[in-house]
Amino acid sequence: MNRRQLLAAIGLAAVAPLALAQSFSGKTVTIIVGYKPGGGYDATARMLARHLPKHIPGRPAVIVQNMPGANSVIAANHLYNVAKPDGLTIGTFNRNLPIAQLTGVEGVKYDITKFAWIGSAANESTILAIRADLPYKTFEELRKAKEQVVIGSTGPGANTHDFPLLLKDLLGVNLKIVSGYSSSADIMLAVERKEVDGRAGSYTSLLPFIERKLVRPIVRARTTEPGIDQLPVDESFAPNPKAKAIMALRSAPEQVARPYVLPPKTPPEIVKVMREAFAKAISDPEMVAEGKKAKNELEYTPGDQAQKILVEVMNQPKDIVQEFAKYIKFGE
Amino acid sequence: MLEALWEGLLLVLQWKAFGFMLLGIGLGFWVGLLPGLGGATTLALMLPFIYTMQPVEAFAFLLGMHAVVATTGDITSVLFGLPGEATSAATVVDGYAMTKKGEAGRALGAALASSLVGAIVGAVALAAAIPVVRPLVLTFGSPELFMLAIVGLAFIASLSGEGTRGMVRGFIAAGLGLLLATVGQDPQAGVARFTFDTLYLWQGLDLVPVLVGIFAIPEIIDLFVRGNSIAGNAPPGKVAKGAWEGVKDTYRHFWLTIRCSLIGTFIGIMPGLGGSVAQWMAYGHAAQSAKTPEERKQFGQGDVRGVLGPGAANNSKEGGSLIPTVAFGVPGSTSMAILLGGFLLLGLIPGPDMLTKHVAVTYSMVWTIVIANVITVAVCFLFLDRLAGITEVKGHRLIPVILVLVYIGSYTSNSHYGDLLVTLFFGGMGYLMVRAGWARAPFVLGLVLGKIAENYLYISTARYDAAWLTRPVVLVLIAIALAVIAYPFFQARRRG
Numbered sequence: 099m100n101r102r103q104l105l106a107a108i109g110l111a112a113v114a115p116l117a118l119a120q121s122f123s124g125k126t127v128t129i130i131v132g133y134k135p136g137g138g139y140d141a142t143a144r145m146l147a148r149h150l151p152k153h154i155p156g157r158p159a160v161i162v163q164n165m166p167g168a169n170s171v172i173a174a175n176h177l178y179n180v181a182k183p184d185g186l187t188i189g190t191f192n193r194n195l196p197i198a199q200l201t202g203v204e205g206v207k208y209d210i211t212k213f214a215w216i217g218s219a220a221n222e223s224t225i226l227a228i229r230a231d232l233p234y235k236t237f238e239e240l241r242k243a244k245e246q247v248v249i250g251s252t253g254p255g256a257n258t259h260d261f262p263l264l265l266k267d268l269l270g271v272n273l274k275i276v277s278g279y280s281s282s283a284d285i286m287l288a289v290e291r292k293e294v295d296g297r298a299g300s301y302t303s304l305l306p307f308i309e310r311k312l313v314r315p316i317v318r319a320r321t322t323e324p325g326i327d328q329l330p331v332d333e334s335f336a337p338n339p340k341a342k343a344i345m346a347l348r349s350a351p352e353q354v355a356r357p358y359v360l361p362p363k364t365p366p367e368i369v370k371v372m373r374e375a376f377a378k379a380i381s382d383p384e385m386v387a388e389g390k391k392a393k394n395e396l397e398y399t400p401g402d403q404a405q406k407i408l409v410e411v412m413n414q415p416k417d418i419v420q421e422f423a424k425y426i427k428f429g430e
Numbered sequence: 431m432l433e434a435l436w437e438g439l440l441l442v443l444q445w446k447a448f449g450f451m452l453l454g455i456g457l458g459f460w461v462g463l464l465p466g467l468g469g470a471t472t473l474a475l476m477l478p479f480i481y482t483m484q485p486v487e488a489f490a491f492l493l494g495m496h497a498v499v500a501t502t503g504d505i506t507s508v509l510f511g512l513p514g515e516a517t518s519a520a521t522v523v524d525g526y527a528m529t530k531k532g533e534a535g536r537a538l539g540a541a542l543a544s545s546l547v548g549a550i551v552g553a554v555a556l557a558a559a560i561p562v563v564r565p566l567v568l569t570f571g572s573p574e575l576f577m578l579a580i581v582g583l584a585f586i587a588s589l590s591g592e593g594t595r596g597m598v599r600g601f602i603a604a605g606l607g608l609l610l611a612t613v614g615q616d617p618q619a620g621v622a623r624f625t626f627d628t629l630y631l632w633q634g635l636d637l638v639p640v641l642v643g644i645f646a647i648p649e650i651i652d653l654f655v656r657g658n659s660i661a662g663n664a665p666p667g668k669v670a671k672g673a674w675e676g677v678k679d680t681y682r683h684f685w686l687t688i689r690c691s692l693i694g695t696f697i698g699i700m701p702g703l704g705g706s707v708a709q710w711m712a713y714g715h716a717a718q719s720a721k722t723p724e725e726r727k728q729f730g731q732g733d734v735r736g737v738l739g740p741g742a743a744n745n746s747k748e749g750g751s752l753i754p755t756v757a758f759g760v761p762g763s764t765s766m767a768i769l770l771g772g773f774l775l776l777g778l779i780p781g782p783d784m785l786t787k788h789v790a791v792t793y794s795m796v797w798t799i800v801i802a803n804v805i806t807v808a809v810c811f812l813f814l815d816r817l818a819g820i821t822e823v824k825g826h827r828l829i830p831v832i833l834v835l836v837y838i839g840s841y842t843s844n845s846h847y848g849d850l851l852v853t854l855f856f857g858g859m860g861y862l863m864v865r866a867g868w869a870r871a872p873f874v875l876g877l878v879l880g881k882i883a884e885n886y887l888y889i890s891t892a893r894y895d896a897a898w899l900t901r902p903v904v905l906v907l908i909a910i911a912l913a914v915i916a917y918p919f920f921q922a923r924r925r926g
Contacts, residue, residue: 134844135474136768144478166844168629169615175629205629248893254620276892278617278885280702281767287701287760291568293893306759306779388481393774427620 122371123156125186128163129358130177132170132191140164141394142219142356143190146376149385153375158186169255169430170195171205178208183361185368188216190358193351194255196411198428200347200419211409213359214369215401216376220394222355223321224257225329226265227304227313228296229289237317237330243272250285250294251277255429258282260348261298261319263425265332268341289313301326302393319349323397343418348426350411354404356396373401435557438793442801447490447794450483454494455802459809461495462502465514465646466638466839469499470764477772485776485791490798492772496765497549497802500744504541505810508737509534509820510660510832511649512642512839517744519641520709523871524729524736526649531732532664534818539676540734541741542807542814544687547680548742549803551691552698552749553796559699560785560792563757570700573898576886577907578700579879582707584914585714589871592726599868604876610635611880618888630848637706639840639852640877646836647857648864653825660828661821673814679734686719686735687742694743698750698763703882705747705763710875712743718917730869749799756784756792 127150131143140162147160154160165173170191177189192198196210228247234240240247251259259277266273276294279285285297286307296313297304301323307313318329333349336342358376360369379385380398389396399407414422441447454476461472473492480488504521506514511526513519521541528537559566570578583604590600613624614634625631656662680687690712697708716739720726729736747763754760759780761767773780784792810817820828840853863870890898898904 135471136764136771140474141477141771148478164845166633167846167848168632171632172629172846204627205632250889253615253617255615274892276889278888280885281761283760283767283770284702287567287754287758288572290758291571293571293889306781310781391481391775391777392771429615429620 121156122154122158122185125156125158127154127158127160127186127188129160129188129190130173130181131162131164132166132173132189133164134166135164138394139190139192139356141392142396145385145388145392145394146219146379149379149382149388150375153378153382155371168205169198169428171198171203174210175205175207177359177361178213181361183214183364183368185360185364185372188358188360188372189213190219190356192430193218193222193355193357194428194430195357196351196408197255197426200412200414201423201426201428203428209362211405211412212362214362214364215405216358216360216369216372217401218354218399218404219356219358219376219380219396221321221323221397221399222257222352223301223318223323223326224261224298224349224352225301225304225315225318225326226262226296226298227308227315229292230311230314232295234316235314237335240316241269241271241335246272246274247296248274248276248294250279250288250297251275252279252282252285253277253429254427257300257352258285258298259429260426261332264345264348265317267425268344269332269335269337302395319352320346321349321352340418340421343414344422344425347411347414347418347422350407353407354399357404369401434789435793435796437790438795439797441486441790441794442490442797444486447484447487450487451490451494451798451802452805454491454496455498455805458495458498458802459502459806462499462514463506464839465506465512465642465835466842468515468638468842469496469517470768471842472499473765473768473772477768477775480772480775483776485778485788486794488772488776489791489795492769493795493798494802496769497745497748497799498806500748501542501545501549501803501806502810504545504741504744505538505817506835508537508541509817510646510835512646512832512836513638515744516637516641517705517709517747518740519645519706519874520713520740520871521737521744522645523713524731524733526645527730527732528734528737529660529821530663532661532821533672533732534661534821535672535815536676536679536734537732537737538814538818539673539811540679540737541676542810543677543680544690544738544741545745546803546807547687548691548694548745549749549799551688551742552695552746553799554749555692555695555746556749556752556799557793557796559753560757560789563699563753563785564782567699567701567754567758569903571901572886573890573894573901574903574907575700575702576883576890577904577911578697578703579883579886581907581911581914582711582875582879583883584911585711586872586875587915588714588717588918589710589869589875591867591869592723596869600872603863603868603870603873607873607876607878608880608883609876611877612884617885628848630844630846634881635852635877636843636849637878638843639849640856641874642836642840643853643856644860644863644870644874646832647853648861650829650832650836651861652864654829657825659822659824662825672818673811676734680738683719683735683738686716687738690715690739691742691746694746695750697743698747699753701751701754701758701760702886705744705751705765706878707882708743708747709740710871710878712739713871714875714914715739718914721921723922730871745803749796752795752799756780756795757782
């Protein structure tokens with residue numbers, strides 16, 4: 099690097115924030131959500147849209163656009179192939195998109211590790227809860243159950259289905275999975291009328307029913323949060339390393355449960371600005387309070403860390419992926 | 431209970447809550463009129479505004495909006511043959527036929543008056559059901575819900591045309607509807623069915639683009655071919671009046687309206703059946719009320735009872751679907767799922783507490799539904815006759831406007847060009863069906879009920895094997911389904 103280039107570089111570094119501020123001011127940043135309005139992904143995006151502007155230099159307007167279809171694959175493809183890498187389009191979509199890529203789902207036209215990752219706005223800790231009036235108080239007791247325990251699910255690809263499926267197939271727990279319920283709330287009603295004995299799902303969504311003593315948490319996946327630290331983890335019962343790897347792989351995307359990305363090849367300075375804005379917005383007391391109130395609690399996973407987790411997911415040995423694909427299908 | 435009811439009314443009548451309700455009504459009014467933009471989406475968009483509101487104000491706002499969507503949705507259905515909402519598609523069948531006969535005013539009057547009756551019945555049911563709601567909802571497990579879907583499908587018999595030929599066509603159309611309901615990723619094995627490797631079809635066919643296509647497109651073509659106005663073939667001077675006649679119709683067929691309201695409420699209470707089922711079952715029931723074959727033929731040609739039934743049911747189901755939402759935290763429809771998010775925002779936990787500790791808030795919701803509908807219907811009546819005048823506008827001025835509404839409406843469901851293709855495809859299919867004299871209602875019924883029937887049949891069998899067939903409520907429902915199927919034949923024989 100000669101002196102001139104050095105000067106130019108210094109000059110650029112000094113001017114860049116200002117230039118960025120100018121480039122964002124008066125602009126509109128669009129968050130593309132891979133679902134219809136009304137769900138959890140949409141709610142988080144709308145909350146962010148309200149709190150992000152004050153943390154981005156130039157205070158651009160932030161709006162939400164829904165691009166539903168194919169469990170978010172359409173939105174991800176759009177962001178990967180069509181959206182301009184100018185920082186004005188952000189995407190948020192199904193956390194299981196890495197699974198779709200890994201298992202070779204048709205129609206996937208993205209490489210999840212090549213997005214410019216802003217980070218994740220929340221974790222998801224999956225647990226299995228069964229009716230409190232059943233005789234099984236612990237996971238150990240459930241494992242020894244002679245009678246089949248019926249678990250309701252919404253369908254393959256959802257954590258209501260995949261988590262208990264691995265418990266059944268890899269750990270030999272005596273479960274019967276009945277799928278086809280239209281929502282996790284629907285399964286809850288089936289639990290109330292004793293049509294099924296329990297359901298898996300995110301701890302947050304089950305909490306009201308745990309507090310009401312309708313169900314009791316029994317076992318959790320790797321990702322945790324305060325309140326369920328003491329629950330046994332499915333992986334720790336794995337009979338062999340392969341089973342353990344499969345369970346870990348299923349759970350990995352849950353650490354990146356509300357993914358936020360920019361299109362690939364977004365200039366690093368824009369990525370940096372967005373990452374900082376996200377980190378600040380998510381720790382913004384106003385937004386934290388709002389999230390608490392809406393039972394939509396936030397936890398920021400920085401972009402580089404999210405990317406690292408996903409690179410690890412994508413680099414699994416072939417035999418593990420093949421075995422994994424036998425159990426897990428991409429969905430929801 | 432009376433005290434809580436009174437307290438609930440006072441809560442709604444506070445000036446702030448009332449003001450928010452008026453605001454909600456104003457919004458809901460337009461959302462209902464515009465096709466595509468549905469009540470559920472709008473609720474999701476409005477949710478952020480309630481952060482700073484008190485619970486009663488927030489529900490007055492959200493429910494006020496939601497309660498009128500189905501009411502004004504009927505207006506678009508009647509005037510243009512274009513379903514204003516997925517939940518007001520059944521009103522098109524006879525409502526638009528009346529419009530073409532120059533009876534738009536009467537049809538609108540009937541739709542609105544029956545909507546009001548429906549809303550009140552639904553709200554009363556909500557208020558009355560509060561003490562018994564838990565056992566009521568818990569009696570209906572997956573086997574019972576499956577059988578309810580079957581009862582719904584049994585109405586094909588009365589929705590089809592007359593005679594063996596009409597019946598066969600009806601069942602073929604319904605079968606096609608059932609088949610198309612399987613498009614998309616199935617929830618048991620996760621297999622993609624009939625998606626032709628497109629991502630768009632992965633989550634199945636959306637109801638709005640299909641309904642808008644199958645009902646509106648044939649009418650637009652017809653209007654274009656005729657070259658005059660929607661009511662162009664009607665005797666002059668008849669169009670811009672008759673709204674009161676429609677109100678009188680509601681009282682002429684008062685018990686039918688009440689029965690259809692009860693059907694709507696009941697379907698609303700059952701979580702998992704979805705909002706678009708009730709109207710078709712009510713329509714089927716209304717068609718059954720025809721006493722002679724000549725009368726029966728009038729259905730689909732503009733019988734006012736075909737407007738009253740769905741008009742009442744699509745409003746009464748709102749009160750019904752609030753019941754499981756409030757009592758269990760289990761939403762009865764998409765809109766209610768979003769409303770549930772509102773509960774949490776306001777720090778209210780749906781469940782037993784809403785029926786005891788916060789019962790006044792619950793009753794304030796009942797009142798909101800009633801008051802919002804009374805206001806809407808009253809306001810609508812002020813310009814109803816003038817509204818009917820639109821049907822005398824020349825087609826070549828009207829068609830571009832309707833077409834824009836059709837395509838915007840269908841595009842709002844996924845913001846994907848696939849929505850437009852689906853609308854065109856089903857538009858073409860609808861046109862062929864109309865030309866060949868096939869009833870469209872059985873097809874839509876099959877499409878609406880297909881997924882429900884499939885999933886609950888699977889769950890019932892997976893959970894109980896064949897034992898579910900002997901559950902008492904299932905047996906009762908089997909009997910009802912058989913009665914519904916046999917009724918038209920029985921009627922025909924009695925006449926013969």
